[in-house]
Amino acid sequence: MTINGRLFLLDDDELISSMLERSLKKAGYEVQSETSTDDVINKIAAWYPDLILLDIHLDEDKSGLAILEELKREEIPGQVVMLTADDSAESAITAMKLGAADYLTKPFNMDEVKLVIANIIEKERLREEVDYLRKAKIAEHAAEMIGESPAIAELREKGEKLAKAQVRIVLITGESGTGKEVAARYIHNRLHGDRNGEYAPFIAVNCTALPEQLFESELFGHVKGAFTDAKSDKKGMFELANGGTILLDEIGDMQMSLQSKLLRVLEDRSVRRLGGKTDIPIDVTVIVTTNTNLEEAAASEKFRADLFYRLNTFPLHIPPLRERKEDIPLLARHFLEVFSQTYLKKAIRGFSPEAEEILRAYQWKGNCRELKNVVERIVVLENTETILPQHLPAALTKGTFAERIDPNTFILPEDGISLEALEKDLIGQALKRSKNNQTKAAKLLGISYDSLRYQIKKFGIN
Numbered sequence: 001m002t003i004n005g006r007l008f009l010l011d012d013d014e015l016i017s018s019m020l021e022r023s024l025k026k027a028g029y030e031v032q033s034e035t036s037t038d039d040v041i042n043k044i045a046a047w048y049p050d051l052i053l054l055d056i057h058l059d060e061d062k063s064g065l066a067i068l069e070e071l072k073r074e075e076i077p078g079q080v081v082m083l084t085a086d087d088s089a090e091s092a093i094t095a096m097k098l099g100a101a102d103y104l105t106k107p108f109n110m111d112e113v114k115l116v117i118a119n120i121i122e123k124e125r126l127r128e129e130v131d132y133l134r135k136a137k138i139a140e141h142a143a144e145m146i147g148e149s150p151a152i153a154e155l156r157e158k159g160e161k162l163a164k165a166q167v168r169i170v171l172i173t174g175e176s177g178t179g180k181e182v183a184a185r186y187i188h189n190r191l192h193g194d195r196n197g198e199y200a201p202f203i204a205v206n207c208t209a210l211p212e213q214l215f216e217s218e219l220f221g222h223v224k225g226a227f228t229d230a231k232s233d234k235k236g237m238f239e240l241a242n243g244g245t246i247l248l249d250e251i252g253d254m255q256m257s258l259q260s261k262l263l264r265v266l267e268d269r270s271v272r273r274l275g276g277k278t279d280i281p282i283d284v285t286v287i288v289t290t291n292t293n294l295e296e297a298a299a300s301e302k303f304r305a306d307l308f309y310r311l312n313t314f315p316l317h318i319p320p321l322r323e324r325k326e327d328i329p330l331l332a333r334h335f336l337e338v339f340s341q342t343y344l345k346k347a348i349r350g351f352s353p354e355a356e357e358i359l360r361a362y363q364w365k366g367n368c369r370e371l372k373n374v375v376e377r378i379v380v381l382e383n384t385e386t387i388l389p390q391h392l393p394a395a396l397t398k399g400t401f402a403e404r405i406d407p408n409t410f411i412l413p414e415d416g417i418s419l420e421a422l423e424k425d426l427i428g429q430a431l432k433r434s435k436n437n438q439t440k441a442a443k444l445l446g447i448s449y450d451s452l453r454y455q456i457k458k459f460g461i462n
Contacts, residue, residue, distance in 0.1 A: 005121045008049035009033040010040060010067070011083060012058050016106070020053065023110050029117070030232070037062045041070055046229060049078045050121050051101075056084040056091055065098060072099045079120050145179070145186050146334050147327035151319045155183060162314055163190035169266060171311045172289045174318035177369030180289040181247065183318060188245040191285055200244035203237050208253045215258060217274050220265075226275025238271045238282055245285040251311070252292030252303060259304040266310055321364040321371065329356045331368060335375040336387075343379055351387045353451030358389055360448070362396050424459045427452070431461070 007029045011017045014035050021033045032047050034040060037058055044052060052071070056064040068080055082095040082103040092103045101120050104113055145156055162170060170187060172180045185202065192200035210218055217226075221236030237246055248254070254262070265271055266286060270279040288311055295312075297303035321328060332351060340348050351359070364370055374393060382391045389397055426445065434440035442452040455461075 005050040149324035177367035203241040222274035339379040357448040
């Protein structure tokens with residue numbers, strides 16, 4: 001039988017509660033009903049209902065409106081429909097202001113009750129679908145691997161080959177922040193693509209974020225009664241990713257006890273829910289990422305060697321940003337475009353050549369993530385058309401040519417000076433000293449080769 005949704009019913013009238021529960025179960029809903037307010041918030045949270053039917057007038061200790069307020073304050077998911085014997089507009093308006101989706105007046109017309117519930121659940125599912133498709137489109141845009149370095153070009157080429165061959169297990173290594181998830185989404189998009197308007201699922205699991213006692217249940221699912229709070233069957237991440245991709249982020253942090261179970265899933269292409277007795281076939285691409293050297297971890301018995309060899313069939317490595325400096329300006333411009341649209345469509349056109357040179361010279365220990373954060377901070381805090389060196393954080397400019405100039409070597413004349421003429425003269429001196437070798441001249445001036453060529457063209461220097 002198809003389950004139309006999960007409902008939680010709270011009404012202190014046992015006759016009404018029993019009647020509603022019986023009718024709604026016949027209509028295809030899973031229903032948990034309560035007549036007491038004792039620990040009701042935790043009971044609702046544990047049930048994960050699609051919709052909550054809540055009587056306004058309960059016992060003296062806690063009213064339905066108070067419970068509604070608490071549900072919204074705790075951000076517990078599930079739409080709320082209030083039940084009331086009072087057909088006055090005042091109570092209904094109060095409930096709607098507090099966040100109720102609708103209200104039903106006693107005595108009930110069951111056809112109306114079913115229609116209201118069905119409409120609310122359908123609207124919520126449509127909203128979730130729209131959110132999912134919007135996120136999928138954003139993820140598709142974000143999954144373009146930006147860069148012109150040989151390493152990124154090779155990564156794109158290998159990703160295309162793996163997708164074309166329908167490879168089902170990929171290992172992506174690299175320092176934190178290098179863009180391993182972006183590479184994973186890049187492979188996913190080329191492997192699954194847009195199938196007649198339907199998006200294959202992409203489920204990302206952070207192996208460090210979930211407690212060990214919950215990890216197996218979240219990854220493989222569980223059956224009703226598998227443990228104390230398992231009140232119903234639940235699909236795991238692998239089942240939810242069926243037909244698409246599951247990303248296991250930072251696989252090096254996975255507990256050894258789970259590694260053997262993951263290996264069995266990879267070998268058998270099936271999962272068994274916690275407490276279950278049957279294997280469920282899955283068709284899923286497994287992409288794992290790590291900033292740990294798994295080969296060394298396996299050698300020191302901190303990671304299962306057999307799992308490492310299974311994962312290491314198709315390895316991809318993303319070098320740190322400091323080793324592919326030609327990608328830094330491209331990434332910076334990309335992040336600038338994204339955040340300029342995000343934050344009030346700020347009209348920042350780009351970076352000056354000097355600012356880009358400073359970005360290239362910086363070591364970026366946090367890799368692409370650190371660069372992204374820097375650009376976002378600049379977009380939010382600065383009001384400028386062009387990002388100059390003075391707009392960059394002090395950590396980036398420390399030790400650059402700007403700080404190596406002794407402020408006492410030149411004193412500004414009383415009547416001022418032409419900065420343009422001074423720049424032109426210094427460029428001329430640098431070219432003369434380097435015997436017109438522009439690369440050496442750029443180093444003498446502490447600027448990039450491209451920046452020097454721009455200045456030569458600007459001033460018309462022969």
